Amino acid sequence: MSDMREFRPGADPSSRLPPRSGDDGVAGALPPQAGRGDEASAYNFAYLDEGTKRMIRRALLKAVAVPGYQVPFASREMPMPYGWGTGGVQVTAAILGRSDVLKVIDQGADDTTNAVSIRRFFAKTAGVATTTHTAEASVIQTRHRIPERPLTENQTLVYQVPIPEPLRFLEPRETETRQMHALAEYGLMHVKLYEDISRHGHIATTYAYPVEVAGRYVMDPSPTPKFDNPKMDDCPALQLFGAGRERRIYAVPPYTKVRSLDFEDHPFRVQRFDQPCALCAAEGVYLDEMLMDDSGRRMFICSDTDHCEERRAAGHVGTEGVA
Amino acid sequence: MYVAVKGGEAAIDNAHRLLAEVRRGDPAVPELTVAQIREQMALLVDRVMAEGSLNDPDLAALALKQARGDVVEAVFLVRAFRTTLPRFGASVPLDTGRMTLSRRISATFKDLPGGQVLGPTFDYTHRLVDFALAAEGAPEPAAEAEPREDAAATPRVTDLLGRDGLIEPSPPDDGSPLGDITREPVDFPCDRATRLQALARGDEGFILALGYATQRGYGRTHPFVGEVRVGTVAVEFVPEELGFPVPLGAVQATECQMVNQFHGSRTVPPQFTRGYGLVFGQSERKAMAMALVDRALRAGELGEPLASPAQDQEFVLAHCDSLQATGFVEHLKLPHYVDFQAELELVRRMRAEFEDRREVAE
Numbered sequence: 001m002s003d004m005r006e007f008r009p010g011a012d013p014s015s016r017l018p019p020r021s022g023d024d025g026v027a028g029a030l031p032p033q034a035g036r037g038d039e040a041s042a043y044n045f046a047y048l049d050e051g052t053k054r055m056i057r058r059a060l061l062k063a064v065a066v067p068g069y070q071v072p073f074a075s076r077e078m079p080m081p082y083g084w085g086t087g088g089v090q091v092t093a094a095i096l097g098r099s100d101v102l103k104v105i106d107q108g109a110d111d112t113t114n115a116v117s118i119r120r121f122f123a124k125t126a127g128v129a130t131t132t133h134t135a136e137a138s139v140i141q142t143r144h145r146i147p148e149r150p151l152t153e154n155q156t157l158v159y160q161v162p163i164p165e166p167l168r169f170l171e172p173r174e175t176e177t178r179q180m181h182a183l184a185e186y187g188l189m190h191v192k193l194y195e196d197i198s199r200h201g202h203i204a205t206t207y208a209y210p211v212e213v214a215g216r217y218v219m220d221p222s223p224t225p226k227f228d229n230p231k232m233d234d235c236p237a238l239q240l241f242g243a244g245r246e247r248r249i250y251a252v253p254p255y256t257k258v259r260s261l262d263f264e265d266h267p268f269r270v271q272r273f274d275q276p277c278a279l280c281a282a283e284g285v286y287l288d289e290m291l292m293d294d295s296g297r298r299m300f301i302c303s304d305t306d307h308c309e310e311r312r313a314a315g316h317v318g319t320e321g322v323a
Numbered sequence: 324m325y326v327a328v329k330g331g332e333a334a335i336d337n338a339h340r341l342l343a344e345v346r347r348g349d350p351a352v353p354e355l356t357v358a359q360i361r362e363q364m365a366l367l368v369d370r371v372m373a374e375g376s377l378n379d380p381d382l383a384a385l386a387l388k389q390a391r392g393d394v395v396e397a398v399f400l401v402r403a404f405r406t407t408l409p410r411f412g413a414s415v416p417l418d419t420g421r422m423t424l425s426r427r428i429s430a431t432f433k434d435l436p437g438g439q440v441l442g443p444t445f446d447y448t449h450r451l452v453d454f455a456l457a458a459e460g461a462p463e464p465a466a467e468a469e470p471r472e473d474a475a476a477t478p479r480v481t482d483l484l485g486r487d488g489l490i491e492p493s494p495p496d497d498g499s500p501l502g503d504i505t506r507e508p509v510d511f512p513c514d515r516a517t518r519l520q521a522l523a524r525g526d527e528g529f530i531l532a533l534g535y536a537t538q539r540g541y542g543r544t545h546p547f548v549g550e551v552r553v554g555t556v557a558v559e560f561v562p563e564e565l566g567f568p569v570p571l572g573a574v575q576a577t578e579c580q581m582v583n584q585f586h587g588s589r590t591v592p593p594q595f596t597r598g599y600g601l602v603f604g605q606s607e608r609k610a611m612a613m614a615l616v617d618r619a620l621r622a623g624e625l626g627e628p629l630a631s632p633a634q635d636q637e638f639v640l641a642h643c644d645s646l647q648a649t650g651f652v653e654h655l656k657l658p659h660y661v662d663f664q665a666e667l668e669l670v671r672r673m674r675a676e677f678e679d680r681r682e683v684a685e
Contacts, residue, residue: 072508077402083654206665225665245647247508
């Protein structure tokens with residue numbers, strides 16, 4: 001009803017929202033996307049209002065204090081869909097400062113559509129500097145990968161998480177899984193891994209491989225390939241995890257023990273690739289498989305595009321690379 | 324060759340420009356105005372407001388225009404706008420007994436105080452395509468009724484039943500603070516008020532299917548439509564500095580009071596139970612389905628056996644939101660190559676081991 005609008009307050013004292021342009025009339029009801037000139041200034045720094053950021057920061061503090069524990073938070077609707085990284089985006093929005101340098105990757109790459117979209121979102125709403133270089137970034141938001149270059153104490157890695165509950169596919173009920181975590185009742189997970197071994201000869205979990213954090217909580221590392229799990233252990237960088245649709249935040253503080261679940265006779269092992277990157281000849285990195293033609297010719301190249309580019313710039317040349 | 328498989332900023336920009344062009348359609352056809360959508364696609368606008376949890380017909384109409392008529396996409400636009408609005412308090416509970424009615428029907432009593440008001444409804448129309456509508460022309464004017472003398476208040480059917488104790492009383496307002504599912508994470512198990520909030524913004528199709536399932540035996544509740552009413556109702560707010568309610572305006576809403584299966588025990592005489600639905604705008608389907616699901620979700624509280632999805636609050640509430648559902652389903656379009664690579668590597672290794680074993684056996 002149009003008469004409701006007159007009661008929309010110009011400024012809420014509990015928040016530090018800048019006034020919206022045209023807050024006094026019908027135009028104020030139209031979202032800034034509607035083509036009014038100055039889009040970015042209609043929203044607070046990094047999009048979220050300060051009250052929401054404070055709520056998220058509180059959840060983050062609790063998450064850091066209890067490593068691996070999933071803290072419920074009042075996730076907001078964001079202007080990108082659930083499943084596109086709304087949890088990560090909210091965490092990033094809550095921790096971003098004006099002097100931060102942001103890098104966003106998806107599948108290890110800076111130039112995939114969703115990474116481009118999220119990077120632009122923060123460039124527009126926060127005006128922060130962005131980079132594709134891992135070494136230059138102070139905040140790195142990621143989907144499905146951890147950069148190959150070791151992270152430092154000055155960096156924060158923000159993961160986008162689809163299903164934060166590592167026990168979810170063993171027990172669909174939140175009321176049950178919460179109790180299992182409270183009692184550290186993780187037998188079901190070990191049984192699942194054991195059944196994999198008895199059926200396939202291997203633990204058949206290749207990504208989102210469960211980890212134990214600081215000797216207590218079993219945690220989902222987000223759907224990173226298990227190749228990346230060892231990078232989480234004793235990592236100098238702060239690792240934050242945001243699950244928007246599922247409304248959970250969790251964290252691994254710097255230098256925390258992160259152990260991939262395994263058995264004495266079936267120790268945890270990461271994927272190995274038979275050949276180096278075809279472009280930069282890197283070994284011991286995670287590779288993407290490219291189909292080259294109809295006859296099934298393939299090429300394996302670095303999943304981490306920045307790592308690959310830096311190596312090529314340093315003169316490393318793979319079989320398909322250009323010197 | 325390798326650049327081709329990666330997305331690019333230029334490609335994204337071009338995709339958005341193409342979307343804008345396709346949204347507009349044939350430029351030879353006049354462009355829709357927001358007012359046209361608001362006035363002539365009113366039920367669609369109502370649905371977007373209900374699931375978008377924001378009472379703003381102009382905004383909902385604009386969202387529909389921007390979304391090319393995709394309901395979930397329009398709901399998404401409205402929700403993303405809503406989430407940035409400051410929250411300054413909760414209104415006084417709507418007094419739907421004092422609603423200005425455009426429609427009010429009861430299936431439990433042939434006549435009742437306030438009468439049956441058919442209002443604008445498809446219910447008794449023959450669903451024959453009206454080809455005359457393809458041409459322009461004003462409809463025959465609607466008949467005018469004399470204003471009713473008792474229009475100030477039309478008692479709800481459940482109030483009439485309640486006077487004789489035939490239906491369980493609506494729990495009184497105990498003054499405890501209201502939850503807000505948009506400001507606090509849902510904590511299972513959750514109370515009825517929280518469940519109703521989630522159902523009110525839940526996807527109409529999903530709630531409809533669940534309500535339908537309860538009628539077919541998956542959580543049966545023996546429902547009767549005590550009453551469905553549609554109309555406008557005043558929204559009042561108590562500013563702290565005044566201490567008394569002031570009207571903020573009025574909203575259109577649809578309310579359904581479902582009268583269900585009776586209960587009783589040695590200490591409590593038998594009485595009917597309630598299911599409740601309330602949505603923005605005119606949406607009887609949604610309000611009724613919501614009332615069915617609300618009642619089904621009370622199974623635990625009423626000591627009924629829990630056997631069906633509609634009675635399972637984690638199942639219903641975790642999956643009723645169309646934005647969450649569409650987001651997670653559609654995110655499968657996003658690249659997953661690193662995870663798929665991990666699976667490929669394992670399957671190849673297991674296939675190699677399988678071949679090795681077979682060779683050894685031969």
